[in-house]
Amino acid sequence: MTADDTATTGEIARLARGTLLPSFPGAAAPRWVLDELEAGLGGVTLFALTGNVPSPESLAALTAQMRKAGDPFITIDEEGGDVTRLGGHATGSPYPGNAALGAVDDPELTRRIYRSLGAELAEVGVNLNFAPSVDVNTADDNPVIGTRSFGADPDLVARHAAAAVTGTQEAGVAACCKHFPGHGATVDDSHLGVPIVDADLELLDRRELVPFRAAIAAGTRAVMTGHLNLPAITGGVPATLSRAAITGLLREHLGYDGVIVTDALDMQGASGKIGIPEASVRALIAGADLLCLGPNEHAETLRATLAAIDEAVRTGRLPAARLHDAAERTRRLRDWLAGSSPAAVDRAAGLEAARRAVRVTGALPGWNGAPLVVEAEATGNIAVGPTPWGLHPWAPDAVRAAGAPGEAEGVLERARGRGLVVVLRDAHRHAAQRALANALLTARPDAVVVEMGLPVWRPGAAVYLATYGAAAANAQAAAELLGLVSAA
Structure with missing residues (x-):
């Protein structure tokens, strides 16, 4: 060589x-x-x-x-x-x-x-x-x-x-x-x-x-x-x-x-x-x-x-x-x-955008006491990974539900006498989420449904919130509207 x-x-x-x-x-x-x-x-x-x-x-x-x-x-x-x-x-x-x-x-x-x-x-x-x-x-x-x-x-x-x-x-x-x-x-x-x-x-x-x-x-x-x-x-x-x-x-x-x-x-x-x-x-x-x-x-x-x-x-x-x-x-x-220049961090823009993105159908209820928040299990894709999501950081009482047969009965018993919030994520892609939501709404038509994915499937709920995402900012915006936390 x-x-x-x-x-x-x-x-x-x-x-x-x-x-x-x-x-x-x-x-x-x-x-x-x-x-x-x-x-x-x-x-x-x-x-x-x-x-x-x-x-x-x-x-x-x-x-x-x-x-x-x-x-x-x-x-x-x-x-x-x-x-x-x-x-x-x-x-x-x-x-x-x-x-x-x-x-x-x-x-x-x-x-x-x-x-x-x-x-x-x-x-x-x-x-x-x-x-x-x-x-x-x-x-x-x-x-x-x-x-x-x-x-x-x-x-x-x-x-x-x-x-x-x-x-x-x-x-x-x-x-x-x-x-x-x-x-x-x-x-x-x-x-x-x-x-x-x-x-x-x-x-x-x-x-x-x-x-x-x-x-x-x-x-x-x-x-x-x-x-x-x-x-x-x-x-x-x-x-x-x-x-x-x-x-x-x-x-x-x-x-x-x-x-x-x-x-x-x-x-x-x-x-x-x-x-x-x-x-x-x-x-x-x-x-x-x-x-x-x-x-x-x-x-x-x-x-x-x-x-x-x-x-x-x-x-x-x-x-x-x-x-x-x-x-x-x-x-x-x-x-x-x-040759590029830095910029300033503007986290306030995040919460502003999340608040403006929420779409509400129906009249939001006023609860006496904290509602039960039930979050349906949702598998994330590989790109998303195991990032936390849901309303539980702002909810005094929250449970996760897989949508298994008979699971709704336990949730309904726990929610007796108070408000109920059902949190979904891309329910159009998850039959178990849809089954859970339908079972809960049949017994509790007053329940509020929050969709934290794409709002493609809409259950027969009187009150429905679509956040268009499950980031912490989206969750906080929904929690504010539901009265779980005061808006800053």
């Missing part, structure tokens, strides 16, 4: 590292992460469930530690609302999510929310946020988007996508719109398989792509791909691994020239049959610039992926020019981050 060959090999290794965003467990960066950052690693993705975010103070120390070793993109999924990592995973977010913001439909308020979210991220050293979700949620039974979307109308989603991008980037944090080309028309979860979006280019242009165009026009610094099969566009290949989707649709059709990030490659929709290293190579060939590996993909996956990229370059599958292209785009993003 000549000296030139050695230099070229070293250059390719550094370029390959520059595309990778691995993860690690714990609140301190392990030695291998620091070594890889010194060698040119692109950055890391932080996850609450792996212990990266025990507190804002700890996170700030972690990001400072990593910046001493390199110039990383420090990325996180902080959408506000139901998908929250920055402290909200333990208490619920102080900011309502996109469905609530879409219900209010005040783009300036959306801009304020995302600017404050960005300001909180900037304070702890996060510089690339995997938000907003700009999917047009046209499938009611969508198991993974739902309240993460601004709504089902492309124009509404577009104006809030632009506002969210603007607000985030006013705080000096790069926005990353997702999940291109749109995860809203699916009834499958790309964590578990490859959802199909049955749409040709004409339908995509008037539905899924409308918010992405608005986000691009607003200057979004990054776009995240979804692991979605669009047969008319990708021919059965997930969009993340499809040159037709990334280079053809996003680069050429929409004219986007910023950074393209993959959704986590550990998801079944991307790597289920081929493994993460091969999925990484295919994503780079398709045109991606940064590869999010996943929450449990650490040093071993990183090494295997680097080896796969090196082999792909040596055998001619992956042109070295493609890695240079990715490096140039990520360099431009770092230059933008270096």
Whole structure:
């Protein structure tokens, strides 16, 4: 091997590292992460469930530690609302999510929310946020988007996508719109398989792509791909691994020239049959610039992926020019981050938005004494995780119910002689919730129903509250209206 060959090999290794965003467990960066950052690693993705975010103070120390070793993109999924990592995973977010913001439909308020979210991220050293979700949620039974979307109308989603991008980037944090080309028309979860979006280019242009165009026009610094099969566009290949989707649709059709990030490659929709290293190579060939590996993909996956990229370059599958292209785009993003300015945290915007989002049908009752609050069990999706939700922090007497046969009788006995509040979450997706609500309302038509997901299924309740999300801010807004807590 000549000296030139050695230099070229070293250059390719550094370029390959520059595309990778691995993860690690714990609140301190392990030695291998620091070594890889010194060698040119692109950055890391932080996850609450792996212990990266025990507190804002700890996170700030972690990001400072990593910046001493390199110039990383420090990325996180902080959408506000139901998908929250920055402290909200333990208490619920102080900011309502996109469905609530879409219900209010005040783009300036959306801009304020995302600017404050960005300001909180900037304070702890996060510089690339995997938000907003700009999917047009046209499938009611969508198991993974739902309240993460601004709504089902492309124009509404577009104006809030632009506002969210603007607000985030006013705080000096790069926005990353997702999940291109749109995860809203699916009834499958790309964590578990490859959802199909049955749409040709004409339908995509008037539905899924409308918010992405608005986000691009607003200057979004990054776009995240979804692991979605669009047969008319990708021919059965997930969009993340499809040159037709990334280079053809996003680069050429929409004219986007910023950074393209993959959704986590550990998801079944991307790597289920081929493994993460091969999925990484295919994503780079398709045109991606940064590869999010996943929450449990650490040093071993990183090494295997680097080896796969090196082999792909040596055998001619992956042109070295493609890695240079990715490096140039990520360099431009770092230059933008270096010149950005911070903003002020504005948590008051969160509660304001949550209060304005609540929709009430019927006349709210006045109770003598505290009502019984019964919260129906609801399984969260993988993106949301085990984030707390419900009205119990404000209720002196609250119970959880799974909706099992006969369970309503015990709840009714406990609620005898006082008010009853029934709390649901995406009841249209959970038969047990609907059965519980119907059984309780048959005996207690005076019960108040609170829906903390999407208000698709409405029971025959005299009083019905829709919060459009289950964040702490949404819960407080509902609790105030029900008299469980006084409005500040």
